[in-house]
Amino acid sequence: MSVDVTTVLAGTSFPNPVFTASGCAAAGQELHQFFDVAGLGGVVTKSIMLNARSGRATPRMAETPSGMLNSIGLQGPGIEHFLDHDLPWLAERGARAVVSIAGGSVEDYALLASQLRGRPGVAMVEVNISCPNVEDRGQVFACDAKASSGVVNAVRKNTDAGIPVFAKLSPDVTDIVGIARSCVDAGADGLSMINTLLGMVIDTTTMRPALAGITGGLSGPAIRPVAVRCVWQVHQALPEVPILGMGGIRTGLDALEFLLAGASAVSIGTVVFGDPTAPVRILDELTRALEERGIERLRDVVGLAHRPPRTVVPEEPDPVGDDLPAAVVLDEPARAEVPS
């Protein structure tokens, strides 16, 4: 049996659901040394800002149990350089670029989006709203529903109609469903989640914060349960909204976990640092996992874990009735209690 792994995000088709994660794959060139980045679902670029930016002082990273902290400070060459060099490189190779943009004000985001208009190779725009709002005492956009929707609205308005705009949510909020709803109401076609959790390490030798930036973003498998929970909650509340899921995905089964929770595609971030070929391995493992479970189309597992065990039926009436994977039709007493 061969599995149909294509996926659709807000009307745009992708050949498979495995993407890179913003800030963990630069703009694709480096990983292309290890595998063909056009073979991925999409390449999510490092968040691009209007101007060149030096980022923060070093140390910028600390390894933590099953994770890491980073405090890069969005170092990058600015959108012009990106449009002149990185985007054409991706387009030439047939890679689908998901351009992540970041700014300090609603206007920044609007300008960035309008600069992406009509550019070949842009498959999608991801709005990194985990940035401090310079106009509001450095409050992070993603932590406030109104600020988030202001940014998303501006980006949606300035983006080509056929290009999906995904808002990237932060888990560091009391009510992620509320923020998700605001973003969708403001025009987001989908949601990327999750960004890193705010964390910190203190160096017990120097007895000072380990990062020059003091706090940093926690990523990696350590945060996976938080990410899966966020995807689950938002898919539960907004089942029609496509989700690009991420946070600590290391294996094909981890990717499957996100799909089952409600993501239509996944991004592979931190794990790439330790395993540069991880995205292709994960796609492979995921495909095999679906095959083993007798699933013919990846789309069929999106959000599957939400459905009560007994009500899962094949979408087309199945006269034979036994090619339904045994695992789907559960009937152990241990599961009967699961609240819905």
Added chain:
Amino acid sequence: MSVDVTTVLAGTSFPNPVFTASGCAAAGQELHQFFDVAGLGGVVTKSIMLNARSGRATPRMAETPSGMLNSIGLQGPGIEHFLDHDLPWLAERGARAVVSIAGGSVEDYALLASQLRGRPGVAMVEVNISCPNVEDRGQVFACDAKASSGVVNAVRKNTDAGIPVFAKLSPDVTDIVGIARSCVDAGADGLSMINTLLGMVIDTTTMRPALAGITGGLSGPAIRPVAVRCVWQVHQALPEVPILGMGGIRTGLDALEFLLAGASAVSIGTVVFGDPTAPVRILDELTRALEERGIERLRDVVGLAHRPPRTVVPEEPDPVGDDLPAAVVLDEPARAEVPS
């Protein structure tokens, strides 16, 4: 050199800063098989409720990368049984009981606190506010400043004057400093942090949530960077408020990290499951770490990582000037940039 490891939490002295964590040591009896629980700073009990409670269905746990999820549902025998059996047992052995209480309404908490009045052995009360408020559509108290302060206020009012009341904060909020402030304003003598992060695992074989309760609390070393960040932020904002720090402490150096961030004592939780003697080992490792750093009194490192490297001076004028640990007087260029 011998290190003075005593610590003071809101006027109450403890012989050392290593406590158990609520829900990870029952009421002390089981760990007493491995070491004398009276040798700990304190024994934080499993959160006690008014009545017996059966908890949630199983499965109640899932192992995650460097952590675990739990969904126990506060199973316990209720306060009466606790007062009749567990508290006297702790008191007889000379252990300092930090009684954690949990309820579904402000009144529950008030009743629990009043029942603890005048009971020998109670060294401190920890208020677990990460419980659903039955009077407010199951909203978790800890996620709302007003709800938190209502509970804390009621507990403080009903607790003996000499007994510190600590509010235990959840990290699942946008603004932990705001919640901390409300609790302190409402009468909390100190803060315990952090409780678990809301997480979830999906079993890729059954393709259903791994826990019967669907979501669960994430704990263990995976969350340590989030916990240290919370302690840091709250100590920064409220330097006079004592903190009982916890979240993934596995070694003496981990404990030191919390002290440097601003905690005056620490709780050891999940790690005890894999290493029942961890609390005594950690106290030992911490004491040695302080010794190696030339620190004479544990109190002197509380919050030390907040002070700019150059301004650290011994509290008493030091004529010789060279028994100050080299690590404290930093002067590497790499550190000069640290924002304060």
Added chain:
Amino acid sequence: MPLQVSGEVLSIKRVGAYQSLTVIAPGIPELTRPGHFLAVQVGGPESSMLLRRAFAIYAVKDRGVYGGTVEFVFAVHGKGTAWLSARRPQDKLDVVGPLGKPFRLPKAAVNVALVGGGYGSAPLLPLATALRERGCRVDVVLGAGSADRLFGRLEAKRIGSSIVVTTDDGSTGQRGRVSDVLPAVLEKNATDVVYACGPMAMLKAVAEQCAERGIPCQVAVEESMACGIGVCMTCVLPVVGSDGLTRMVRSCVEGPVFLGDRVRWDEVGTVPADAVGAPGGPR
């Protein structure tokens, strides 16, 4: 009174589909009774796996050349047991034990049947020896999915008064389940007491067959455990107490051995509505 021992692997060997690992863990053998279990740290100091793995104790030696040793038998199931299966002699292994409540032995020399499923026979073999020493007749029923998943068949043959073997695939013994053959065994040998260890479904079937016949039985259950020492409350199942009330009890300290007729088998994995502390239930 369990001990935490920083032990060392003495030997590890394949036994059919299982591995048998012997660890040097002084102090533990003296305290161990059949039915006790061991909790083993896995993955090494920088492992992402925090929790111990539980294994029934198979054999102990009070003192050998190396001090006391403890042997357990395991199947590779997930990450932790995969790591265990790669241990070699002299590797460090931190173990806690003996844990739990062991099997209670009959005072008199009665007729006993032991029912083991898969590696569940491991704790029954030392039990068989103890029972024989008390003069009991010991009939053994062993079942497994296939021949390579039967553990201790020869040893059972040697110790037991009789032995019946079943496999799901019929690769050896009778094709079927232990519950297919148990009634005949109980009848033929006028069994007074039954002990069982194996998968939950098997324990349930055995407990029901015993209940029908009024034969007391003790079963060793296997619930997912985070701590193994009674502090975490993850390992509970609904059990009826001597006062007739159902409680969610910890299988690590109040079990893993329970009286078969006390477990609410149909409600394992749930909180029965009449359990103490259940929403709306007794307090």
Added chain:
Amino acid sequence: MPLQVSGEVLSIKRVGAYQSLTVIAPGIPELTRPGHFLAVQVGGPESSMLLRRAFAIYAVKDRGVYGGTVEFVFAVHGKGTAWLSARRPQDKLDVVGPLGKPFRLPKAAVNVALVGGGYGSAPLLPLATALRERGCRVDVVLGAGSADRLFGRLEAKRIGSSIVVTTDDGSTGQRGRVSDVLPAVLEKNATDVVYACGPMAMLKAVAEQCAERGIPCQVAVEESMACGIGVCMTCVLPVVGSDGLTRMVRSCVEGPVFLGDRVRWDEVGTVPADAVGAPGGPR
């Protein structure tokens, strides 16, 4: 063009305070030049350590009985190197390499001085061989904290035209630092080019001494790296470009070898105010 190779440990041995590990990693030797480094996965499949560790490549063999091998020398520093030091022949070891920009070699047969601190001499030894093959004079200065932290002294003696050794504690060679003896070496041998590898403080001193004398020098820096392949931006330091502008450049892909006079040594660890993209700086 680096490769990711699921390799196998061929051998591991103590060398003074260090360990030298040889891994079978076909394909990597052919691509390696002196100054390249290797990124090694640590901790095994269930490890809590996600990030690779970087090590300068010491020696490579294009093809042996086992296929190509790569050797590196390391000090036990923290958890990852502690794990590495416990590897044994036949253990699996996943490596990525060769990474970074290697040392650039002079076209002509000039006089070269190599300055190594601690294990920093490891990449300099194959460089020395390459330079000798081009007919260069190669003078070597090795320094370390103590005698056991000198690496490759005998080999350097064999390859080099001269060798001077310093140790901080005077346990061998001259007591002091390499920078105490380097000026004399440069003068005596009319050095044209310097190559250095070692701690940042040493590299800074060497670069300054070379700058004073107008001697071009190349240094291999050691910055904390999360990915080693250029995608994470953690390993940056301020470097002046050929256009005179300072940028925060990635030491894993644009280094680890830099021209000594291009690194803003006093501002390593900071973002200089005049760096491209610095707050208020050039864009």
